[in-house]
Amino acid sequence: MFSTVAVNGEVRRWEDLRLSDFSQGFFFGAGFFTTFRIEAGAPWFLARHLARLRSSLAAFPNAVRPPPAEWLDEAAVRETLRRCLHADAALGPGFRGVGKLSASDGRVLLTFRAHAPETERLHSEGRALDDWEPGAYRGGEPTLNHKGLAYFRQYACMERLCLLGNESGEVCELPTANVFFQLDGALITPPLSAPCLPGIVREVLLEVGRVGTRPIMERAVPFARLADVSACLFTNSAMLATGVPRLLGRPLPESLALASEVRALVGSAAARER
Known part of the structure; x- marks a missing residue:
């Protein structure tokens, strides 16, 4: 993480910074955060991130x-972000990385980190998902629809990056990402009631509505249906979309191309909203 930050x-x-200024968030996790991608000094989907944080x-x-x-x-x-980037030569106005807004204790803290060093490798090679916890969540649990501290x-x-599921044997999400499955001719992601986080990239993709000829939709995905999945990817605001070349031991060779297609869709949506 970079040393330059901003508070309100x-x-x-x-x-x-003083710990006493953030004690509610530090000691009790009473607060929320959001992380957003920054390219050439410009935040992606900032209005959406702020709307989710306010919600x-x-x-x-x-x-x-x-x-x-x-x-x-x-x-x-945006103005605070601009001043931070210009104040620190290690960041600079053309910064590429991730910003994080944390809200608690009557304050909003803005911090920065570089893109993960494995980003390019994961985009080209993907990440296998071979672990799962089918009863990790309870269906409809409301706190999991919020990105809490x-x-x-x-x-x-x-x-472990395991697939987290609910007591009904349905997939919810990954620890830090939403998940999408190519199934029954569509690209399907679990509903918020599963529960899962209303991820920003997830929201963008549902609004776009389709990738190629495949509709993008919310639908419950039982673990029992994963044997029928023909491709899989996971999304978050930092990595955008990562293909899953192997799902629970089964190879999915279409996943990397699908993830690349999805990243292009998200990039185009970000350009329209900047």
Whole structure:
């Protein structure tokens, strides 16, 4: 992570922050965050990320003290981002990487990190998904529709990158990504009630509505149907779309080409919204 950060629009240094200013979020995980891709200094889908963050804060008004509304305004966040990039030569106005907005304790904290070093390799080679936990979630659990600072459940599974499912034997998501399956002539992702996070790339793809001739839709995906899947990918705002060349031990050679096609769709959508 880079040393330059911002708190409620004020450019600061990470090492100068006080833990007491973020105690609600640090000690209780009472807050929310969102991570967004930055290319050539421009944030992707920032308005969508901020809308989701504001929605999460509004859903738990008595549990999380939100920052002043003006610091979650898109124009204000863009200006703060611009000032951070210009203030730090290690970032610079052409920065490529990931921004993170964390909201708790009446503050919004903006931090930065570089793209993961394995990004290009994962885009070209994909990532196998060979682990699963079919009863990890409860169907309809509302907190899992929000990206909370209490992230240990997902963090503990991050290295394994297992398919997380509910008590009904249906797929929900990955620890840090939404998942899509090519099944029955469509590209299908589990519904929010599964539950899963309303990921920004997921939202964009559902709005686009199709990839090639295949419609993109929400639908429950039982683990028992994974044997019928012909391709698979997972999405998040940092990596966009990663193909799954092997799913629970079964090769899926179409996945890498499908993920490449999806990344192009997301890139085009980002260009329209900038």
